[in-house]
Amino acid sequence: MGPRVRPSEICKLASLNRAFRGASWADFVWESKLPHNYPILIDKVVGDLPRKLGRREIYERLCKVNTFDGGTKKSWLDKSTGDVCLSISSKGLAITGIDDRRYWNHIPSEESRFSRVAYLQQIWWFEVDGEVEFPFPPGTYSVFFRLQLGRASKRFGRQICNTEHVHGWDKKPVRFQLSTSDGQNTASQCFLDDPGKWNHYHVGDFVVANANVTTKIKFSMMQIDCTHTKGGLCLDSVVVYPSMCRERLKQF
Numbered sequence: 001m002g003p004r005v006r007p008s009e010i011c012k013l014a015s016l017n018r019a020f021r022g023a024s025w026a027d028f029v030w031e032s033k034l035p036h037n038y039p040i041l042i043d044k045v046v047g048d049l050p051r052k053l054g055r056r057e058i059y060e061r062l063c064k065v066n067t068f069d070g071g072t073k074k075s076w077l078d079k080s081t082g083d084v085c086l087s088i089s090s091k092g093l094a095i096t097g098i099d100d101r102r103y104w105n106h107i108p109s110e111e112s113r114f115s116r117v118a119y120l121q122q123i124w125w126f127e128v129d130g131e132v133e134f135p136f137p138p139g140t141y142s143v144f145f146r147l148q149l150g151r152a153s154k155r156f157g158r159q160i161c162n163t164e165h166v167h168g169w170d171k172k173p174v175r176f177q178l179s180t181s182d183g184q185n186t187a188s189q190c191f192l193d194d195p196g197k198w199n200h201y202h203v204g205d206f207v208v209a210n211a212n213v214t215t216k217i218k219f220s221m222m223q224i225d226c227t228h229t230k231g232g233l234c235l236d237s238v239v240v241y242p243s244m245c246r247e248r249l250k251q252f
Contacts, residue, residue: 151234
């Protein structure tokens with residue numbers, strides 16, 4: 001089974017061909033589909049396994065959304081490509097003013113992987129920082145903030161978004177920054193727009209070359225011009241996705 005055959009294609013062939021079904025469980029078939037550092041990944045996001053698993057079972061376990069670090073992070077493999085994806089909740093970030101309910105509140109959301117998002121009512125100094133140390137397999141990764149202008153709620157059983165309190169984001173752009181433990185740095189800025197929809201705002205990209213070294217990344221977004229307030233923003237998470245799979249973010 002060549003490395004170019006995708007995991008989804010292996011499973012499809014197994015469902016169509018009884019003779020191939022047994023072979024599809026062989027370790028050598030799935031060894032090349034797993035990330036090179038999958039033992040380290042298992043230890044990081046799953047922990048101790050109840051028993052010794054075959055390579056296909058390990059692949060399936062890593063494809064599930066695994067929650068770790070006290071529920072603030074989730075990791076999974078893209079089922080089509082086998083690439084590693086990571087999401088960090090708003091509760092796993094350092095948000096200026098988060099403990100003051102005049103500014104921020106954590107509210108429930110059916111549109112979040114973490115079931116809750118941070119909602120900004122109004123603030124002068126807007127700053128969100130985060131960092132994560134993770135055994136990313138070699139490759140190029142993109143970092144995004146998942147944001148929505150407006151507050152989502154339900155009315156008569158339908159999902160709606162109240163944008164009445166959205167303000168201040170059209171006056172100055174938000175600045176994004178990204179750095180890594182091996183010296184990669186990038187910065188960008190843009191205006192937040194498109195009220196009522198979840199959007200992924202690109203922070204930057206980084207490259208991992210060594211599978212045996214954990215990579216530490218730091219990221220931030222800020223709009224600290226104190227000449228005006230800004231508010232009406234939902235912050236769900238930070239997403240780290242393989243750059244080649246960025247289009248899949250539209251399915252979040």
